Amino acid sequence: MVIIITGTRKGIGKELAEYFIADGHQVIGCSRGEASIESPNYEHHSLDITNEIAIKTFFSQIRKKYGRLDVLINNAAVNNALAPITLVSYNAAASTMNTNFMGSFLMSREAIKLMMKNSFGRIVNMGSMAVKYEEKGEAIYTASKAALLAMTKIMAKEVFQYGITCNAVSPSAIKTDLLHNIDPDALKVVLKRNAIPEMGTTKELVDTIKWLISPQSDKITAQNIYLGGV
């Protein structure tokens, strides 16, 4: 399959890309920075996913080169607004919303146009347990993920007739750069609320996504799957 994953330079995105490359798929990754994966089955684009013109050009290149797109995984996310709402700057809030929500919207919109041609497609958006727990200090990040989940469900209704499914996967906390600014003690308290009170792994994320993108999952759409017993 031809798979686009956003935010592949590091963290979860990189691990997802490496897994799907090893599984024999053609992976097209993107991030603001340069590639950190080398493989004949990997193509990297240095791309700002909030730039509409750059996104259009990116998809034009994919269409001309591959003529298809099977899977889009909207993974790229930032949390630039980790503070009580009264201390969050406009720019921090806007950049978080732009990357986490608007970027995923632009990627999804153009991906659907390409997927429609083959009457097949899988869009997987990365949610967050933050939406369920509504933690103080995470208002903007949580709002961006809540918006993404709402879009996922409505988009699923609009594109099902084209053979495209849209789902979200919301993992428990996984070790990434996004966790660097979070108080470890506070994280422990949050994790204790989960049925599985420990850090999540990329493997459980991969397993879930692998199932969601399989042809057999053609009737699984408009869902948000929490991992780690959230």
Next chain:
Amino acid sequence: MTKIEIEQAVIASFKQVITNSGKSYDGTVDTNTPIMGSESPFDSIDLVTFIVALEQMIEDDWLFSVTLADDRAMSQTISPFKTIQTISDYIELLIKEQQ
């Protein structure tokens, strides 16, 4: 490409969408044919397919990317998505701006 050629390309895309959707359309397809509304043979799926086909045609034939349903299109006094004529006019405008 002349205006007439643009119109012909749009009409060809229109007919292709009708054929692919398995519908039949008894009327003549010309520049006055509506692409939206109760008099159009298009349902919402056909309209989306049509717009995407036009965007890809522009990309292939004129080598630039465009989003037809952009903010400017939505704010036009006469919607570009009214008839084959209006969408052809809008495409012509976009092409001229690129030249």
